[in-house]
Amino acid sequence: MNIPVLYIFSGLPASGKxxxxxxxxxxxxxxxxxxxxxxxxxxxxxxxNVEGEGYRLSYRIVRDNLELGHSCISDSCNPIKLTRSEWQEVAEYAGAKFVNIEVSCSDVIEHESRVNNRECEVANLKLPTWQQVKSRHYESWESDVVKIDTTGQTVEASFSELIEKLSVQKSI
Incomplete structure (x- = not known):
């Protein structure tokens, strides 16, 4: 049986994660x-008012699936060391591998345009404004992370880059 993988995505809203x-x-x-x-x-x-409860519930659901041998993908801003280490602990507890993936859009003008023009995919969710995205606390990574900068790339090009980097790491 293959060991499941937890793909831990992180990045600011509208980065493409x-x-x-x-x-x-x-x-x-x-x-x-x-x-x-x-x-x-x-x-x-x-x-x-939801604060950390969404992450905590997600950890439990993902852990259950990893323990069943299913690879999982977590999609969140994951902006701080605490949540990053908690996602990794979920994988370790379940005996799974994990890979951290940070998605960014380094061009400020392109990123602002994405924030201002995207449509909400989650019912009733109020998307953040550009000012809220700019003001969001987001800590630099201190551990290994696969970095994908989506600036100026098509979705297909960014995805190909991701698959290539995961393949090199033997994470896919």
Missing amino acids: STLAKLLAKQTGAMYIRVDTVEQGLRDLCNF
């Missing part, structure tokens, strides 16, 4: 979980 994460899920058959969807579901169903 959800698009790439979903394409990877489609190609690999890995279970996909988007923390935005979980958090908005908690808001809609439980009517309370």
